[in-house]
Amino acid sequence: MSEKLIGSCIFGQSGGPTSVINASAYGVIKTALEAEEITAVYGASHGIVGVLNDELFVMEEEDPVELSYLLHTPSSELGSCRYKIADPEVDDTDYKKILEIFKKYNVRYFFYNGGNDSMDTCNKVSRYMKSVGYDCRVMGVPKTIDNDLYGTDHCPGFGSAAKYIATSCMEIGKDARVYDNKMVVIVEIMGRHAGWLAASAALATAYGSGPDLVYLPECDFDMDQFLSDVDALYQKNGKVFVAVSEGIHYADGSFVSEAKTSATDGFGHAQLGGLAAMLAEIVKNRTGAKVRGIELSLLQRCGAHLASATDIDEAFTAGKVAVEKAIEGNSGYMVAFERETVDGQYHCAYRLLPLDAVANFEKKVPLSWINDQKNGVKDEFISYVLPLIQGEANVPKEDSLPRYARLKKVLANQR
Amino acid sequence: MSEKLIGSCIFGQSGGPTSVINASAYGVIKTALEAEEITAVYGASHGIVGVLNDELFVMEEEDPVELSYLLHTPSSELGSCRYKIADPEVDDTDYKKILEIFKKYNVRYFFYNGGNDSMDTCNKVSRYMKSVGYDCRVMGVPKTIDNDLYGTDHCPGFGSAAKYIATSCMEIGKDARVYDNKMVVIVEIMGRHAGWLAASAALATAYGSGPDLVYLPECDFDMDQFLSDVDALYQKNGKVFVAVSEGIHYADGSFVSEAKTSATDGFGHAQLGGLAAMLAEIVKNRTGAKVRGIELSLLQRCGAHLASATDIDEAFTAGKVAVEKAIEGNSGYMVAFERETVDGQYHCAYRLLPLDAVANFEKKVPLSWINDQKNGVKDEFISYVLPLIQGEANVPKEDSLPRYARLKKVLANQR
Numbered sequence: 001m002s003e004k005l006i007g008s009c010i011f012g013q014s015g016g017p018t019s020v021i022n023a024s025a026y027g028v029i030k031t032a033l034e035a036e037e038i039t040a041v042y043g044a045s046h047g048i049v050g051v052l053n054d055e056l057f058v059m060e061e062e063d064p065v066e067l068s069y070l071l072h073t074p075s076s077e078l079g080s081c082r083y084k085i086a087d088p089e090v091d092d093t094d095y096k097k098i099l100e101i102f103k104k105y106n107v108r109y110f111f112y113n114g115g116n117d118s119m120d121t122c123n124k125v126s127r128y129m130k131s132v133g134y135d136c137r138v139m140g141v142p143k144t145i146d147n148d149l150y151g152t153d154h155c156p157g158f159g160s161a162a163k164y165i166a167t168s169c170m171e172i173g174k175d176a177r178v179y180d181n182k183m184v185v186i187v188e189i190m191g192r193h194a195g196w197l198a199a200s201a202a203l204a205t206a207y208g209s210g211p212d213l214v215y216l217p218e219c220d221f222d223m224d225q226f227l228s229d230v231d232a233l234y235q236k237n238g239k240v241f242v243a244v245s246e247g248i249h250y251a252d253g254s255f256v257s258e259a260k261t262s263a264t265d266g267f268g269h270a271q272l273g274g275l276a277a278m279l280a281e282i283v284k285n286r287t288g289a290k291v292r293g294i295e296l297s298l299l300q301r302c303g304a305h306l307a308s309a310t311d312i313d314e315a316f317t318a319g320k321v322a323v324e325k326a327i328e329g330n331s332g333y334m335v336a337f338e339r340e341t342v343d344g345q346y347h348c349a350y351r352l353l354p355l356d357a358v359a360n361f362e363k364k365v366p367l368s369w370i371n372d373q374k375n376g377v378k379d380e381f382i383s384y385v386l387p388l389i390q391g392e393a394n395v396p397k398e399d400s401l402p403r404y405a406r407l408k409k410v411l412a413n414q415r
Numbered sequence: 416m417s418e419k420l421i422g423s424c425i426f427g428q429s430g431g432p433t434s435v436i437n438a439s440a441y442g443v444i445k446t447a448l449e450a451e452e453i454t455a456v457y458g459a460s461h462g463i464v465g466v467l468n469d470e471l472f473v474m475e476e477e478d479p480v481e482l483s484y485l486l487h488t489p490s491s492e493l494g495s496c497r498y499k500i501a502d503p504e505v506d507d508t509d510y511k512k513i514l515e516i517f518k519k520y521n522v523r524y525f526f527y528n529g530g531n532d533s534m535d536t537c538n539k540v541s542r543y544m545k546s547v548g549y550d551c552r553v554m555g556v557p558k559t560i561d562n563d564l565y566g567t568d569h570c571p572g573f574g575s576a577a578k579y580i581a582t583s584c585m586e587i588g589k590d591a592r593v594y595d596n597k598m599v600v601i602v603e604i605m606g607r608h609a610g611w612l613a614a615s616a617a618l619a620t621a622y623g624s625g626p627d628l629v630y631l632p633e634c635d636f637d638m639d640q641f642l643s644d645v646d647a648l649y650q651k652n653g654k655v656f657v658a659v660s661e662g663i664h665y666a667d668g669s670f671v672s673e674a675k676t677s678a679t680d681g682f683g684h685a686q687l688g689g690l691a692a693m694l695a696e697i698v699k700n701r702t703g704a705k706v707r708g709i710e711l712s713l714l715q716r717c718g719a720h721l722a723s724a725t726d727i728d729e730a731f732t733a734g735k736v737a738v739e740k741a742i743e744g745n746s747g748y749m750v751a752f753e754r755e756t757v758d759g760q761y762h763c764a765y766r767l768l769p770l771d772a773v774a775n776f777e778k779k780v781p782l783s784w785i786n787d788q789k790n791g792v793k794d795e796f797i798s799y800v801l802p803l804i805q806g807e808a809n810v811p812k813e814d815s816l817p818r819y820a821r822l823k824k825v826l827a828n829q830r
Contacts, residue, residue, distance in 0.1 A: 017589070017590050017593045045595075046594070046595045049595060073589070074586050074589050074590065075586075075589035075590045075592075075593045076593050079593060079594070079595060080593045080594055081594065081595060082594065163815065163816075166816055167720050167816060167817060168714055168718075170816065170817055170819070171489050171490075171713075171714065171717040171718055171719060171720070171817075172713055172714065172717065174432070174488070174489050174490035174717060174819065175432050175489065175490045175713045175716065175717040176713070177490075178432045178490045178491050178494060178495045179461070179494070179495055179496065179497065180460075180461045180464060180494060180496060185713075203816065204816075207813065207814070207816045207817075208819065208821070209819065274692075277689075277692070292712075292713070294710075294712045294713060294714075295709075295710070295712075297707075297709045297710075298586075298587055298590045298591070298600075298707070298709060299583055299586065299587065299709075299714075301590065302586040302587065302589060302590040303583075303586055304586060305582050305586070305721065306720060308815070386814060389814075389815050389816070390814070390815045391815060392812075392815070397807075398622065399622070399801060399804075399805070400578065400723070400804050400805045400806060400807070401578075401581055401582060401585065401618065401619075401622045401804070402582060402585055402586075402622075404585070404589065404623065404624065406623070
């Protein structure tokens with residue numbers, strides 16, 4: 001146990017929203033409000049941007065019941081940002097401003113919740129504070145639906161997105177097979193560089209009503225092979241259901257969504273409808289089939305009504321552990337998840353991973369979990385993802401619609 | 416009470432799928448299986464097409480527990496069709512075939528579940544059987560997410576779709592406002608001729624996180640006014656959330672989704688991305704804003720995991736009442752819903768409406784429920800729709816994914 005460090009804390013949210021990032025917020029805020037070492041709890045408006053602009057919300061002003069609704073409120077309730085901070089060794093302008101704010105509010109704890117880029121920000125803040133001898137404990141809380149953070153078995157946000165995708169694909173699978181006609185459905189799923197989310201569509205197939213073909217960015221995409229895969233099933237079954245990751249790319253690395261292709265004539269407007277619409281057009285031209293392109297869009301990352309209880313619980317705990325471990329004296333770490341088997345059951349253990357080990361690496365779906373035809377996943381993937389989607393969210397309701405947190409957001413600099 | 420009519424029954428599903436059409440199927444099948452007047456219960460494969468092709472599933476062969484899962488299984492489990500049947504007075508070929516099948520299986524009850532076109536089919540079958548003196552009681556069970564069936568306060572399927580749309584728009588509303596940048600989101604909602612579904616997006620606004628602007632097909636669409644509406648809010652708030660019905664049309668009746676427009680240059684690929692993508696492109700060109708177009712697509716009509724318990728219950732009861740009323744001696748009617756207020760609470764009463772009064776009429780959102788600017792709905796609409804989305808579906812789960820009915824589908828002609 002290190003020496004007791006007494007002071008206030010700042011918590012910030014960064015990067016793309018998820019269904020459970022506010023559950024991590026609640027884990028941090030609730031634990032910090034209850035900690036005797038922490039004298040005040042501030043929530044940064046739009047992450048590090050709110051720190052730079054001295055826009056900090058006073059969490060003590062919030063109704064505890066409203067704060068508890070954060071467990072089921074999607075998106076980043078304090079506001080997010082995509083601000084790219086400089087290397088402190090190259091340009092320390094931002095860091096001087098951050099230090100000024102930290103001193104103004106006697107900030108001794110900084111918790112930052114996000115993905116790869118956010119852990120990089122977190123790491124840089126940690127490094128700078130150490131370099132100038134300002135005593136502040138910095139901890140990263142992981143978040144990304146993409147599940148591509150290095151060093152953790154999985155990320156908060158992924159399980160809920162996977163559950164949304166699997167459930168939606170089961171429903172689409174039912175809908176797409178209802179008529180006695182021939183039809184191809186192509187669903188586009190998020191994941192620019194890793195295929196964890198698109199692979200989760202295979203859960204729908206494992207439970208009876210999902211895609212026949214799944215394409216991930218872990219493998220180079222071959223348009224001719226894709227069309228041949230679709231055509232073979234189309235000739236055999238008359239119905240084909242395809243799931244593709246938005247990040248599929250050709251062997252030269254160019255994204256399919258951005259490429260013009262010779263497989264169709266006069267096509268040059270991919271930006272209008274995205275990848276699903278583009279592939280639908282190509283398949284239609286090739287097979288003459290009726291084809292419907294569907295983009296799951298924002299809904300897959302903010303579908304909190306379908307969140308996994310396991311994910312909510314782990315997201316909350318990640319925030320809680322970050323605060324507890326910082327109070328114990330740790331700094332410069334991200335909370336990581338380790339999968340354990342206890343009495344034959346899935347169990348999540350919480351570990352600390354040095355921030356400089358996690359920042360800017362990407363974790364991809366193992367190639368050994370992808371089938372030989374590169375158009376589907378093996379049982380290993382299903383076994384991996386299944387525990388992460390378990391349990392119902394039990395979202396609080398008002399007139400049968402979700403009841404989200406309503407925060408006052410009182411600014412510290414206006415009190 | 417009419418004379419007892421003893422014989423078998425056929426049930427068929429027709430038109431687009433919904434989240435609760437199988438709840439009506441279960442209402443018909445369960446009630447028919449329990450009725451002593453009904454000697455056998457057949458489910459037609461793909462509606463009237465299955466009758467014509469002698470493809471009838473024997474419901475007595477199904478496990479009662481599996482049948483009960485129909486309450487929560489989206490899409491049309493027996494298969495649907497869009498078969499347009501001739502007027503019996505013009506061409507009776509199909510009807511002779513239907514009569515042959517009815518005689519083969521001693522069918523004395525025919526229940527048909529669908530929207531406008533399906534009630535028309537139902538009406539024609541009823542008329543033909545009467546004209547040839549074949550004693551058969553024919554009843555229509557309503558269904559359409561579009562809610563545009565004449566003579567009924569609302570339709571099974573609408574409440575669940577409205578709830579899906581409202582919940583999804585609340586989530587999109589949270590997601591779309593997360594960054595500290597300017598942004599426009601445009602969500603496209605089903606409803607080719609009536610705006611009930613798009614109007615339901617306003618529920619999300621009433622509960623804290625929905626669209627700022629809603630455009631329905633009940634009013635002529637004016638592109639310049641639309642762009643002016645969006646621009647004004649964009650300048651004021653920086654964020655704009657728009658919901659549009661897929662059926663919005665210009666004053667000359669042409670659909671916006673199909674029209675080329677002078678408001679943007681070189682645009683001629685609306686078929687690629689649909690209306691949302693097209694409007695997003697136009698708004699981007701006009702305002703320079705970051706714009707995201709989202710199509711709720713098939714998900715809004717098959718999102719059974721978010722079905723309204725009220726809708727499920729009413730859909731089931733509609734099927735049950737159809738069987739009960741037919742056994743009592745009625746024929747040539749559709750089961751219609753009448754809204755009553757009992758002890759200050761919403762209550763649904765079931766009435767019989769002559770099929771020829773319902774077929775081929777369309778019910779639209781009253782103009783008096785639309786605001787003067789024609790870009791939103793009034794409280795009257797919210798009061799109308801709110802009771803219809805109440806109650807949770809409590810979908811049976813298997814490993815936290817929906818557990819759908821698994822029917823054996825034993826064909827009567829293969830036994």
